[in-house]
Amino acid sequence: MLRLYSYWRSTSSYRTRIALNLKLLDYELRTVHLVRDGGEQNDETYRRLNPQGLVPLLVDGEFRLAQSLAIFQYLEALVPQPALVPEDAQHAARMWSFCQTIASDIQPLQNLRVLHYLKDQLGVDDAARTRWLQHWIGAGLDPLEAMLQQYAESPYCFGDTPTYADCCLLPQLYAALRFGCALERWPRLAAVQSRCNEHPAFVAAHPSQQPDAEPDKKPAS
Numbered sequence: 001m002l003r004l005y006s007y008w009r010s011t012s013s014y015r016t017r018i019a020l021n022l023k024l025l026d027y028e029l030r031t032v033h034l035v036r037d038g039g040e041q042n043d044e045t046y047r048r049l050n051p052q053g054l055v056p057l058l059v060d061g062e063f064r065l066a067q068s069l070a071i072f073q074y075l076e077a078l079v080p081q082p083a084l085v086p087e088d089a090q091h092a093a094r095m096w097s098f099c100q101t102i103a104s105d106i107q108p109l110q111n112l113r114v115l116h117y118l119k120d121q122l123g124v125d126d127a128a129r130t131r132w133l134q135h136w137i138g139a140g141l142d143p144l145e146a147m148l149q150q151y152a153e154s155p156y157c158f159g160d161t162p163t164y165a166d167c168c169l170l171p172q173l174y175a176a177l178r179f180g181c182a183l184e185r186w187p188r189l190a191a192v193q194s195r196c197n198e199h200p201a202f203v204a205a206h207p208s209q210q211p212d213a214e215p216d217k218k219p220a221s
């Protein structure tokens, strides 16, 4: 059985949980507490599994794989149906471009270790940290809103069925809310969010549904 190392409100873990659910794959969940006692991701035991010290990590037998977008590619090869990549080459490329904007250009700037560095090494206070987060999340989501205008009639990001873009988008909007961004600025993205929130694969992957969820830390969403 597949095993996933995950933290309830890690957006990269959340996107991977959605993908596993959409593929109807059973998996064993191993939780990694990113905050307690300096973070279990920094423990030697976990670093032996993933030297990068980040979640998610997918384990399939002896095979270990970090990086959510690489995990998506592995899942697509492992279980081709239901396909989570559009058939058309250009739509597929756009879909990956959408995913990369979130995974490469937005999420790293809101990541825990970056926020720690801002605070502990650079002396950035909470108000400036919030400005940082809202600025970079906004700068990343604006072009995604524009990109999806072309697919404005579609219930999901790129058509009538979910793709990896939806797997990336929902967690990123969860983080946007968590860090105080108002989703009204991105009506098309918010409409996709509403649709995905009705889908059982997305519902089951939500941070609030995870065994390690800490209810008092739930964002309004």
Ligand SMILES: N[C@@H](CCC(=O)N[C@@H](CS)C(=O)NCC(=O)O)C(=O)O
Pocket: 009, 010, 011, 012, 013, 034, 039, 041, 053, 054, 055, 056, 066, 067, 068, 069, 103, 111, 112, 113, 114
């Ligand atoms: N590019 C990686 C990002 C992984 C990542 O940054 N994970 C975060 C949680 S979303 C993490 O483990 N952070 C721990 C830390 O910053 O110490 C992916 O897509 O999997």
